[in-house]
Amino acid sequence: MRERVDRSLSGAGELVSLFCGAGGLDLGFEKAGLRVMVAVDVREPSIDSYNHNRQSRVVGHVADVSVLSLAKLDRLAGRRLDPVGVIGGPPCQSFSRAAHSGDDVHRHELPLEFARLLNGFNRRSPVKFFVFENVPGLVKNKHKTRYKSIVNAFGKAGFSVHAELLNASSFGVAQDQPG
Numbered sequence: 001m002r003e004r005v006d007r008s009l010s011g012a013g014e015l016v017s018l019f020c021g022a023g024g025l026d027l028g029f030e031k032a033g034l035r036v037m038v039a040v041d042v043r044e045p046s047i048d049s050y051n052h053n054r055q056s057r058v059v060g061h062v063a064d065v066s067v068l069s070l071a072k073l074d075r076l077a078g079r080r081l082d083p084v085g086v087i088g089g090p091p092c093q094s095f096s097r098a099a100h101s102g103d104d105v106h107r108h109e110l111p112l113e114f115a116r117l118l119n120g121f122n123r124r125s126p127v128k129f130f131v132f133e134n135v136p137g138l139v140k141n142k143h144k145t146r147y148k149s150i151v152n153a154f155g156k157a158g159f160s161v162h163a164e165l166l167n168a169s170s171f172g173v174a175q176d177q178p179g
Helices: 024-031 044-052 070-077 106-124 141-156
Strands: 014-018 035-041 060-062 085-088 129-132
Touching: 014 024, 014 106, 024 035, 024 085, 035 044, 035 070, 044 060, 070 106, 085 106, 106 129, 106 141, 129 141
Parallel strands: 014 035, 014 085, 035 060, 085 129
Antiparallel strands: none
């Protein structure tokens, strides 16, 4: 699932990237002229790759989103953040079609942590958009209640949600994972 970005935002500001991984999603936004001010992921090898590919500007940090605050993100960036957008892709393993995880898996709650931080940024200074990327399994019947709670959390953060299943190969990504 991916929230669409309005073309008028191109080159119009700064982003915060949550669950950044090695930075593929971020790269697309950077190519569109936006600038990631801080990126976080819990996996150190992902952050090592992220920063290696952006040697002129280290913005990736190892951090657990579930315990992050806006103040901590500000400290990581070295200043107060007022992003135009918040982007990210929480871990999808518990929502994928191949998953056999129980309902108590910590990963199930990570999309709500994304929404919590998005809400904080939007209350601080209006955020124009967010992109929440995940797998098609999230919208399947098995996760219907969980998906509704995620959408509700984005609503409480001040956003309406437009969900769409997209295939990354349609956007020049070298993988084919149909919805």
